Amino acid sequence: MAATFPSVSQPSQASLTDSPPKLTSIKALAAELSGLTSIPPGYSFQTIPNIVNDEALSVSEANESIPTIDFSLLTSSNPEERSKVIQDLAKACQDWGFFMVINHGVPESMMKAIIEACRAFFELPEEEKQEFEGKHVLDPIRCGTSFNVSVDKVLFWRDFLKFFMHPNFHSPTKPSRLSEIALEFSKRVRQVAREVLRGISESLGLELDYIDKALDLENGVQILAANLYPPCPQPELAMGLPPHSDQGLLTLLIQNEIGGLQVKHQEKWINVNPIPNSFLANIGDHIEILSNGKYKSVLHRAVVNNKETRISIAMPHGPALDAVVSPASELRDSVSNLPVYKAMKYREYLEFQQSSKLDGKSALERIRLTTTKDYV
Numbered sequence: 001m002a003a004t005f006p007s008v009s010q011p012s013q014a015s016l017t018d019s020p021p022k023l024t025s026i027k028a029l030a031a032e033l034s035g036l037t038s039i040p041p042g043y044s045f046q047t048i049p050n051i052v053n054d055e056a057l058s059v060s061e062a063n064e065s066i067p068t069i070d071f072s073l074l075t076s077s078n079p080e081e082r083s084k085v086i087q088d089l090a091k092a093c094q095d096w097g098f099f100m101v102i103n104h105g106v107p108e109s110m111m112k113a114i115i116e117a118c119r120a121f122f123e124l125p126e127e128e129k130q131e132f133e134g135k136h137v138l139d140p141i142r143c144g145t146s147f148n149v150s151v152d153k154v155l156f157w158r159d160f161l162k163f164f165m166h167p168n169f170h171s172p173t174k175p176s177r178l179s180e181i182a183l184e185f186s187k188r189v190r191q192v193a194r195e196v197l198r199g200i201s202e203s204l205g206l207e208l209d210y211i212d213k214a215l216d217l218e219n220g221v222q223i224l225a226a227n228l229y230p231p232c233p234q235p236e237l238a239m240g241l242p243p244h245s246d247q248g249l250l251t252l253l254i255q256n257e258i259g260g261l262q263v264k265h266q267e268k269w270i271n272v273n274p275i276p277n278s279f280l281a282n283i284g285d286h287i288e289i290l291s292n293g294k295y296k297s298v299l300h301r302a303v304v305n306n307k308e309t310r311i312s313i314a315m316p317h318g319p320a321l322d323a324v325v326s327p328a329s330e331l332r333d334s335v336s337n338l339p340v341y342k343a344m345k346y347r348e349y350l351e352f353q354q355s356s357k358l359d360g361k362s363a364l365e366r367i368r369l370t371t372t373k374d375y376v
């Protein structure tokens with residue numbers, strides 16, 4: 001659907017004409033607003049509890065305690081090194097759900113090239129980007145603004161481009177170099193994700209290839225989700241992306257040098273500034289389901305700033321669309337042996353999460369089994 005902004009979102013004191021232009025991206029709106037000091041009311045979370053108000057008070061400046069995983073040790077032939085990194089991974093997943101992956105072997109030049117190619121996509125004329133405006137969450141290529149303009153009550157200060165890179169590779173045809181760069185990059189990143197998932201499998205006490213086989217990762221879904229957050233005149237009132245967890249198994253994220261990602265850890269928002277040339281990895285809802293809650297997906301959000309454009313590229317890696325995900329029987333509670341989550345096809349979960357309001361961990365809560373009648 002075309003993202004025609006509601007009239008409330010038009011800038012009140014802007015030099016816009018009486019019939020407001022059809023703005024389809026926050027990039028276009030930010031350009032319209034240039035030189036102004038306030039945002040349109042349709043972007044203000046000021047009156048919405050728990051979004052920008054009280055939680056902003058507890059932002060911690062430090063990110064040094066976010067764990068680091070040395071990827072090269074995951075493929076080490078030295079059993080001691082391997083067992084140490086599996087323990088590190090178990091601790092990172094249990095304590096944080098987030099970790100930085102270093103020494104992963106993906107060339108830095110490739111990481112920079114994909115960020116620049118996505119930036120070039122966002123800089124295309126609005127009409128050209130609209131060719132790639134998907135209608136359905138499972139459309140292989142989709143760009144737009146906010147999260148889901150048909151359900152977002154307040155709009156997010158964010159444009160996005162999403163495309164499926166696996167099991168079938170898709171990519172916008174413009175700018176011309178994007179497709180070639182994304183194809184090569186997707187293969188390299190997928191190898192990293194699968195190796196980390198093998199490590200996670202082992203760290204849970206499962207067979208190395210348990211996740212791979214149980215969830216048919218040969219046909220696993222790999223998406224590239226590029227996010228653009230232009231400078232915002234009132235960053236304290238707006239939000240790039242609200243608190244949410246990711247749906248897949250493992251997301252690998254890269255970004256330009258501008259901060260904005262915050263991770264919720266022990267009831268505090270922690271600013272994350274990834275180490276250059278690393279991937280920021282996080283556990284998605286489907287690891288929480290598979291591990292029956294032993295590893296939990298973690299809330300994170302993107303805040304905006306008034307100085308520079310931030311670009312991030314999140315690459316969620318999930319099960320195959322038709323894989324049914326349920327808690328591994330090996331990991332169920334040893335006393336009651338009950339699964340905590342309902343079994344569900346990945347496709348259905350994706351449709352649900354992506355078509356509703358992005359709201360914390362509400363998608364996962366929907367399949368949580370809480371009463372004995374749930375089990376019959």
Ligand SMILES: O=C(O)CCC(=O)C(=O)O
Binds near residue numbers: 225301
């Ligand atoms: O921009 C960011 O750092 C966060 C992006 C994100 O959480 C997502 O795309 O799921």
Ligand SMILES: [Fe+2]
Binds near residue numbers: 244246
């Ligand atoms: Fe996310």
